[in-house]
């Protein structure tokens with residue numbers, strides 16, 4: 641399959657966040673939503689996330705990933721009700737893949753002091769590192785991408801002609817999961833092994849930061865059946881739509897297949913924030929007919945046993961799906 645020279649649009653969100661006129665605001669909404677319709681992916685600048693917060697966050701990630709494997713395994717995400725913590729390379733596999741992904745990852749979500757039934761909202765797992773070396777910069781960045789994810793949802797809702805305020809009902813206590821990722825150097829991957837194999841994101845809005853200059857993300861251009869690379873530029877975020885948005889928008893916003901093939905000689909860091917919405921929320925992209933499943937159903941269907949939510953809840957959700 642040939643490589644495509646397609647380039648993703650780069651949208652400046654400052655004209656939406658601090659508009660000088662209503663026309664400007666509407667133009668930015670149209671540009672963003674147009675890219676989400678055509679490609680399911682878009683790059684954004686002018687997003688309001690301070691560069692310092694991004695840099696301090698990326699600088700903190702090796703403090704976790706370079707801990708001994710035994711230390712990281714003590715924080716295994718399989719010991720958490722809500723998929724928080726460490727996922728080693730090979731700890732889970734997508735159906736149909738021949739080899740596990742080369743990447744390792746660490747998940748956090750909304751910080752909750754206790755497990756809230758059925759268990760998706762729960763405490764994060766933190767390494768025994770000084771807060772200033774990991775938890776503080778990670779939570780500071782989490783709050784920023786949480787805010788940006790909400791802004792993007794607000795724009796997607798308006799792009800379909802609905803009022804921005806629908807996001808308030810949709811997201812009183814949204815599920816926002818953050819996945820920090822480290823990819824090994826190419827020399828340490830197996831022949832034919834992907835950093836992350838071809839997949840679509842399953843849920844809502846994904847906001848991705850990539851370590852500047854560490855290219856590796858590729859998106860499928862379905863029309864031409866070609867993969868095109870996405871550049872890794874400092875202060876530019878990649879936004880993409882998951883399957884839930886594609887379904888809820890009646891296919892208007894696309895959930896595009898993507899993968900990571902990293903050819904560099906040192907590690908690559910990235911982080912995806914998956915902004916889904918409230919567990920019981922109804923579809924805000926089609927408010928007149930919001931009948932199509934909930935975020936909780938999607939989480940259970942997609943990750944099944946990786947959540948330790950009670951079996952009666954899982955059975956109920958799967959029966960309703």
Ligand SMILES: O=C(O)CCC(=O)C(=O)O
Pocket residue numbers: 819821836841848850856857898899900910911912
């Ligand atoms: O690391 C990247 O560039 C993309 C990661 C990704 O697609 C994912 O984690 O779903």
Ligand SMILES: [Fe+2]
Pocket residue numbers: 839840841898
């Ligand atoms: Fe992805």
